[in-house]
Ligand SMILES: Nc1ncnc2c1ncn2[C@@H]1O[C@H](COP(=O)(O)OP(=O)(O)OP(=O)(O)O)[C@@H](O)[C@H]1O
């Protein structure tokens with residue numbers, strides 16, 4: 001298993017000039033400017049193996065974009081080291097650029113004034129992609145991302161979702177080994193989101209592209225990532241398997257049961273390790289610790305209160321898991 | 329290399345889209361050409377139509393029209409694309425590409441300059457030639473020397489513009505830099521009058537500055553007032569010096585870059 005992205009104690013501090021309030025403050029600002037240091041990323045370390053898809057998540061201002069900018073080489077860290085595809089990003093930026101693809105959901109990499117197709121053709125020359133290879137990649141992207149209807153539209157006239165698909169196509173024409181995606185589904189409708197997720201999954205599966213993905217849409221994570229890294233206030237607060245995280249944090253499951261007739265429940269439930277959430281007519285919802293009880297245990301216990309028509313089990317939502325981490 | 333040609337071609341083509349702006353610009357340049365040339369003709373008449381500071385009336389009027397014609401080609405003012413992209417953070421997408429940032433913008437600018445030479449330069453000069461007695465190039469060699477010199481002038485002007493744009497890494501507002509640049513350029517380039525009209529000391533200073541290599545030198549080659557190789561040589565030296573300076577400052581700026589937004 002080769003390591004494709006390696007970050008060691010990466011930190012980035014920004015000087016921020018603060019403006020003092022009011023007239024007097026503004027006058028003072030002419031002579032001595034007040035400034036404070038913001039630590040956007042604080043000693044972040046992780047490894048990403050070739051072919052992995054890692055979700056890099058955290059609340060607003062956590063330091064996700066800043067980390068990605070350092071790993072692409074456009075920002076020089078205040079301290080720490082990193083290697084991406086064998087290069088030190090900020091000192092070998094141009095060499096690394098040939099090996100990576102980047103999509104910043106918030107801004108485009110395409111030329112505003114050019115029709116999408118011309119932007120893509122220009123990129124062929126930027127990355128010196130052989131004609132044959134370019135045609136193959138272009139055809140694949142155009143098909144999977146359904147670019148056909150707006151290839152000849154200038155980029156400035158594209159809708160957000162169209163532009164994002166264009167940007168994705170642009171990011172992989174040169175067969176990058178690593179793909180950084182900073183909020184690639186921001187502001188898109190469900191169809192476009194699904195489309196993009198399937199495309200990324202395809203790319204990872206077929207071409208073995210390593211993907212580091214930030215998003216606030218946890219459905220992206222559930223569809224694409226086995227592993228997530230959670231960052232908050234510049235610190236990594238969790239790094240690991242999504243399933244194991246669920247086991248570790250979200251220990252409580254919920255079972256919903258429909259009885260034939262409204263049952264009369266008693267406090268026996270509590271002593272057996274179940275917690276009654278609510279009861280409406282025939283429908284009863286109980287919560288239980290997955291470490292203490294299995295679903296059949298719970299079901300058996302409940303049959304004592306009447307015959308059961310239907311039941312379902314809910315795993316804790318990924319949102320609640322993430323919230324749990326942020327709060328910790 | 330192919331990339332840089334493609335970039336030049338694309339920005340060349342883009343200029344042809346701005347038809348209304350091209351016509352309006354042609355109009356403005358012509359008005360200024362007529363005004364300034366008329367002032368000089370009146371001035372010369374008051375001097376008995378003699379040469380002034382070694383310039384004949386025809387030479388001076390020709391210089392005024394060449395300047396107005398080249399104004400857009402060398403593109404002196406109002407180009408802040410690099411500053412804007414530094415400040416908006418859009419520079420990120422350019423730095424993320426495996427090309428040389430300076431060459432990227434230079435090739436786009438050369439494509440633009442060729443388009444402006446055809447769309448603005450030649451028409452403006454034609455208008456001038458209709459209303460005034462403009463001189464022809466001093467000879468065939470001078471004509472070709474002039475074209476070469478204009479090309480180098482575009483590169484020098486580009487370096488100067490690029491340098492003032494790089495100030496964007498350090499100052500947030502480019503208006504101050506912009507006003508200063510325009511004032512200095514107008515004064516030291518020979519834009520409004522031949523440099524020889526200026527007091528001796530100012531002239532000496534101007535000859536050691538890059539601004540005269542943008543307008544004065546092409547004019548003097550055209551008019552046969554300066555040996556072709558001397559003019560091109562001076563321009564080449566400026567290009568080398570300015571390019572080195574640009575690369576130094578660019579590297580320092582990149583280290584300092586804080587990407588805004590997103
Ligand atoms: N150029 C800058 N100058 C000053 N502070 C900055 C700069 N860029 C980012 N920051 C600060 O660094 C911190 C991390 O920002 P970053 O953009 O990395 O967050 P993020 O995790 O991407 O957030 P979001 O989910 O909102 O995109 C924030 O507090 C932000 O204000």
Ligand SMILES: [Mg+2]
Pocket residue numbers: 064065066182590
């Ligand atoms: Mg961000």
